[in-house]
Amino acid sequence: DYEENGEKKTETKYSYNTEWKSEVVKSKSFDREIGHNNPSSMAVESFIAVAADVNVGNFHLSKGLSGEWSFLGRPDVVTIVAHQKENQLTPYQTQSGNVLELLYEGSLSAVEVFEKEHAANSMLTWALRFAGWLLMFVGIKLMTKIFHTLVDWIPGIRDLVSLGLTVFGLCVATSLTLLTVAMGWIFYRPLVALLLGILAAMPILIARSRHRPKML
Known part of the structure; x- marks a missing residue:
């Protein structure tokens, strides 16, 4: 920022670097397109190739295990959890209906x-829980926004209502x-479910305890 003839002006400087990109960068959006023209299409398109037959020692891997093998070359040792049928390593079906098909290096x-x-x-579970909580909070805020709108023209009350x-x-x-x-834990860990239910009811219990009718 600088001042010129009493006016405050902002000068923006652009720099251009040559980098490897996996997608096309349109040079039309550049401040100075002349001398910085990018191709309109990729000379070589990227793709993912998965080998049809992948073996670990004498064992043939299933497609699911082959897809987890994202490194090139031959690692020294890998650890696999799967169902062995002769020389085939296939997905293992658990009693709960899930599929076990794991591959780790080392x-x-x-x-x-x-x-x-x-x-x-x-x-993943905690991320989903947080996402669910955030969606609930945003939804409740949107539903109660009408109350804030009703007092939006009163500065003091508006802030208190917003809080x-x-x-x-x-x-x-x-x-x-x-x-x-x-509710998800009620059949597997009833005590944990009961504790969580009590914690969920705490705001209601606290509010009721503070507004008990006084005995004369």
Whole structure:
């Protein structure tokens, strides 16, 4: 930023670098297109090639295991969890209906493999829980926005109502999320489900305890 003739002006400088890109970069959006013309199409299109037959030692891998093999060359050791049928490694169907078909680089014990899978599943579960909570919170905020609109023209009350609606949305979204998780645990861990249900009801219990009618 600089001043010229009493006016504040902003000068923007652009730089151009040559880089490898997997997609076409349109040079029409450049500030100076002259001398920086990019091709309109890729000279070589990228693609993923999966070998039809992949073997580990004397064992032939299924398509699912072959797809997990994303490295080139021959690694020293890999660890595979699958169903062995003669020299074929195929998906293993569990009693719960899930499919086990895992491949890891290196030599891992069964405990280490399933610890890795458990950690990955835990991260995915918590990510989905947070996403569900966030969607609930946003939905509640949108539904209660009408109350903020009604007092939007009153500065002091507007801020208090906005704060109150935000706290209300946080409490309700958290309670609904805990209740949803509790319903998922009710048949597998009843005590955990009961504890989560109590935590979900805490905002209601606290609110009722503060507004008990006074005895004369």
